[in-house]
Amino acid sequence: MNRVIAGGLPLLALTLPPTLPLGAGSLQGPVQILEKDGKPRTSLKDCVAILEPLEAAVPPAAPMRPVSIRTVGKQFLPRVAIATPGTEVSFPNLDHILHNVFSVTQGNRFDTGHYRPGEAPRVKVATPGLVKLYCNVHHQMNAFLWVVTTPFAQVLDGRTGLQFDGVPAGSYRLRLWHPESGEKTWLVKVGTGAAQGSWTLEATLPSLEPHKNKFGRDYPPPADDRNY
Numbered sequence: 001m002n003r004v005i006a007g008g009l010p011l012l013a014l015t016l017p018p019t020l021p022l023g024a025g026s027l028q029g030p031v032q033i034l035e036k037d038g039k040p041r042t043s044l045k046d047c048v049a050i051l052e053p054l055e056a057a058v059p060p061a062a063p064m065r066p067v068s069i070r071t072v073g074k075q076f077l078p079r080v081a082i083a084t085p086g087t088e089v090s091f092p093n094l095d096h097i098l099h100n101v102f103s104v105t106q107g108n109r110f111d112t113g114h115y116r117p118g119e120a121p122r123v124k125v126a127t128p129g130l131v132k133l134y135c136n137v138h139h140q141m142n143a144f145l146w147v148v149t150t151p152f153a154q155v156l157d158g159r160t161g162l163q164f165d166g167v168p169a170g171s172y173r174l175r176l177w178h179p180e181s182g183e184k185t186w187l188v189k190v191g192t193g194a195a196q197g198s199w200t201l202e203a204t205l206p207s208l209e210p211h212k213n214k215f216g217r218d219y220p221p222p223a224d225d226r227n228y
Contacts, residue, residue: 024168025190027051029197030161033178036204044156046080046144047178047201049164051152056170056190061151063087066122069133069143071099076133076143080179082153083125083145092120100136102214105129108147111136111214130177134211139219142209144179162199180205 031049033041063086070077072094083089091101093115102111107127114137115121125131125147135141146153152164162176167190174197177183181201188197213219 024166025192025195026163026165026167027172027174027188027190027195027197028161028163029199031156031159031176031199031201033181033201033203041203044159044161047156047176048080048082048146049154049156049162050146050148050150050175050177051164051167051188052150052173052175053168054171054173054187056168056172058150058152058168060149061153066090067145068092068120069145070094071101071135071141074135074138074141076135076141078155078157079143080155081143081145082155083147085126085128085147085149086124087147088122088124089145090120090122091115093117098137099141100214101133102136103131103133104214105131132209132211134214136214139211139213140208142179142211146177174199176201178203179209180207 031044031047033044033047035041061084064084066088067081067083068090069081070092091112093099096117098114098116100112100114103109108125108131110123112121128147128149131145131147133143133145152167154162156162169191172188172190174186174188175183176199178201180203182205184201186199188195
């Protein structure tokens with residue numbers, strides 16, 4: 001993966017799907033995340049929906065304009081994002097401290113090294129799948145980037161469910177994922193009208209995924225957490 005240091009802050013812009021085919025349909029319906037006590041979560045924040053064709057003729061998604069994942073208050077914002085292979089991803093440092101973003105995900109490994117406030121290192125993602133992002137300085141920083149080849153992928157922040165429009169008729173694999181539930185899949189069929197459904201995930205995983213630093217070792221305690 002390529003690494004380029006840039007001072008600018010690229011805007012996040014999604015590539016729109018190609019012209020909708022004649023006879024395209026849609027898939028829509030509510031999604032809920034159940035807490036460990038069985039109660040539904042009030043928000044779908046950080047939930048991802050991906051619709052992958054099994055037999056339908058769907059043009060692959062083109063590289064998107066640069067995706068920006070900012071470091072703010074020792075957190076990644078947004079925590080969950082979507083990109084396509086070949087998309088450039090930047091990590092603008094909006095804190096007053098050093099950061100070091102890295103991933104050990106096979107096919108998308110990278111290491112920005114330490115970078116200062118105001119800098120924005122960039123990498124290009126290449127391999128489809130879930131890319132797990134960490135900071136080598138701050139253990140609590142954890143983010144996720146889904147690299148997809150389908151034009152039908154959504155982060156469900158601020159929604160009550162999913163809705164994919166302009167979907168060519170055929171069979172699809174619907175993938176739903178959340179950091180605290182992992183992934184669950186369904187086989188769905190889309191015709192020329194509106195296909196309806198409802199889907200549920202269960203939040204059984206910890207909010208912060210256990211992980212090591214980029215050297216495969218435990219994180220040392222910071223000497224002064226206010227300035228580090």
